[in-house]
Amino acid sequence: MKAPLITVENLCMDFDGNRVLKNISFEIGEGEILGIIGRSGAGKTVLMHLIRGVEQPPTSGKIIYHMAACPSCEHMDVGSSAGKACPHCAGKLEPLDVDLWEERNENLKRRVMRRTAIMFQRTFALYGDDRVIENVLHALDDIGYPPEKAINRAADLIDQVKLSHRMMHIARDLSGGEKQRVVLARQLAKEPVMLFADEPTGTLDPGTAKIVHAMLNDAAKNNNMGIVVTSHFSQVIEDVADRAILLVDGKIAKIGAPKEVITEFMKGYDDTEKFDETELGDNIVVARDLVKRYISVDRGVVKAVNGVTFEVAAKEIFGIIGKSGAGKTTLSGIMAGLIEPTSGEINVRIGDEWIDMTKPGIDQRGRATGYIGLLHQEYDLFPHRTVLDNLTDAIGLEFPKELAMRKALVTLKMAGFTEDKSKEILDRMPGQLSEGERHRVALAQVLIREPRIVILDEPTGTMDPITKVDVKHSIMHSREEMDETFIVVSHDMDFVRDICDRLALMRGGKIVQIGKTNEVLAALTEEEKKVMGQPKA
Numbered sequence: 001m002k003a004p005l006i007t008v009e010n011l012c013m014d015f016d017g018n019r020v021l022k023n024i025s026f027e028i029g030e031g032e033i034l035g036i037i038g039r040s041g042a043g044k045t046v047l048m049h050l051i052r053g054v055e056q057p058p059t060s061g062k063i064i065y066h067m068a069a070c071p072s073c074e075h076m077d078v079g080s081s082a083g084k085a086c087p088h089c090a091g092k093l094e095p096l097d098v099d100l101w102e103e104r105n106e107n108l109k110r111r112v113m114r115r116t117a118i119m120f121q122r123t124f125a126l127y128g129d130d131r132v133i134e135n136v137l138h139a140l141d142d143i144g145y146p147p148e149k150a151i152n153r154a155a156d157l158i159d160q161v162k163l164s165h166r167m168m169h170i171a172r173d174l175s176g177g178e179k180q181r182v183v184l185a186r187q188l189a190k191e192p193v194m195l196f197a198d199e200p201t202g203t204l205d206p207g208t209a210k211i212v213h214a215m216l217n218d219a220a221k222n223n224n225m226g227i228v229v230t231s232h233f234s235q236v237i238e239d240v241a242d243r244a245i246l247l248v249d250g251k252i253a254k255i256g257a258p259k260e261v262i263t264e265f266m267k268g269y270d271d272t273e274k275f276d277e278t279e280l281g282d283n284i285v286v287a288r289d290l291v292k293r294y295i296s297v298d299r300g301v302v303k304a305v306n307g308v309t310f311e312v313a314a315k316e317i318f319g320i321i322g323k324s325g326a327g328k329t330t331l332s333g334i335m336a337g338l339i340e341p342t343s344g345e346i347n348v349r350i351g352d353e354w355i356d357m358t359k360p361g362i363d364q365r366g367r368a369t370g371y372i373g374l375l376h377q378e379y380d381l382f383p384h385r386t387v388l389d390n391l392t393d394a395i396g397l398e399f400p401k402e403l404a405m406r407k408a409l410v411t412l413k414m415a416g417f418t419e420d421k422s423k424e425i426l427d428r429m430p431g432q433l434s435e436g437e438r439h440r441v442a443l444a445q446v447l448i449r450e451p452r453i454v455i456l457d458e459p460t461g462t463m464d465p466i467t468k469v470d471v472k473h474s475i476m477h478s479r480e481e482m483d484e485t486f487i488v489v490s491h492d493m494d495f496v497r498d499i500c501d502r503l504a505l506m507r508g509g510k511i512v513q514i515g516k517t518n519e520v521l522a523a524l525t526e527e528e529k530k531v532m533g534q535p536k537a
Contacts, residue, residue: 002029003080005226011061022250030078033227035241040436042247044230053100063100065112068093117187119197128172139189157185175324177208197229207531213239234262281314290344304330306509317486319496322506328489337369373451379442381430388426415444416470457489491532
């Protein structure tokens with residue numbers, strides 16, 4: 001390993017009397033990419049926050065950054081730069097170890113954190129109405145980069161993340177993978193010595209994720225930058241990391257070569273539960289010639305949904321698949337009543353009556369939306385309300401306390417939590433949960449409303465393989481026990497293969513094939529298999 005950049009010593013962290021990190025010790029070398037893998041709730045995000053120096057301090061232990069500091073100004077660099085000239089003044093860099101959470105080191109901590117950057121898993125944090133190059137220029141302005149050199153520097157950064165062909169595009173019009181690369185360019189503008197990537201590609205399709213993984217590898221190599229990547233996807237760790245750590249219940253279960261750590265992580269992966277074939281009911285959703293057009297400044301008229309016709313039966317698990325930009329999310333928004341189609345028909349059966357979803361009003365679309373639940377990939381929870389509050393009164397469900405807890409526990413189990421874990425998290429705030437746990441709480445928030453139709457937009461994007469099985473089983477049980485109908489929008493081909501009765505394949509806003517799951521998956525083009533991933537045998 002190269003010279004150490006960070007040393008973590010006997011780190012422990014408690015929340016509400018529960019120890020979530022237990023005597024964690026390891027080192028990160030300069031320019032090393034360290035992967036941290038584990039199930040949802042294993043402690044990955046908590047560990048990353050502590051190493052970043054944000055939120056609350058650890059219960060015990062140390063996090064030491066090995067830096068080189070200029071005595072004449074506030075510049076800091078990696079420890080191996082000691083003895084070199086400061087790039088900002090005439091000083092000479094001197095070695096300095098900074099205990100990040102030592103109270104008297106607050107000024108040093110601030111200087112260290114200035115040399116770090118973060119990529120979150122779902123929050124792109126871009127100026128949506130500004131162009132790509134303007135977003136990068138904002139980042140350069142934030143660090144006081146000389147204005148006369150900023151344009152060239154911004155162009156270099158955009159080229160580094162291979163987005164020169166999107167330089168003048170409006171940020172909100174980019175795909176998810178393109179947005180994530182703009183985020184990376186903005187973070188590289190800070191010239192960090194350490195980048196934290198928290199599930200950076202969890203909601204991206206496999207092909208796009210590989211592009212972002214390559215960007216991270218290039219960034220570490222070209223900038224001698226250390227990276228910590230947290231994920232519960234073995235492919236992310238395999239693609240990106242030089243070395244990996246497996247966290248299990250807040251402890252390091254294994255540390256070493258990524259493949260060895262992944263092998264250990266996948267032990268216990270079991271998907272042997274069988275379900276009886278379900279007898280489907282009559283149609284509950286019928287769409288005819290649906291069209292949704294948008295006007296884009298850059299692209300003119302965009303036909304996000306272009307003449308779509310399909311039907312969904314009661315108790316069916318119906319999947320919608322396709323590459324990014326195929327129109328999947330727009331179609332799901334129309335079905336949920338959030339987006340009004342430009343033309344065409346879509347009707348939803350509530351009881352014995354058909355509701356026209358193209359017509360606004362309490363007796364039309366408004367009546368149906370109360371029975372349709374949507375879990376969007378950009379879901380959000382109330383950050384200052386407990387899990388129990390998020391599931392009940394925060395969304396307008398007024399139950400007596402005892403009934404609220406009972407209902408919440410039942411619903412959390414439906415969303416993939418064990419009974420003990422459900423009880424444990426009821427009084428926690430969302431910030432005290434892992435991203436995968438927050439995702440499942442958001443799913444429970446949808447299910448607790450007792451919808452007749454549940455629309456899941458990328459439901460497994462932040463879930464580890466074992467949790468994914470739990471959620472799959474929860475959906476199957478919900479279908480069997482509560483007569484739920486599910487519409488699943490996903491790029492996870494293994495998930496849709498295992499769970500969906502039928503699939504609709506979208507290309508360019510159209511449904512090009514609809515039918516039994518295996519038949520549609522067999523019709524994927526080689527490019528679609530490469531981008532979305534091919535189901536494992």
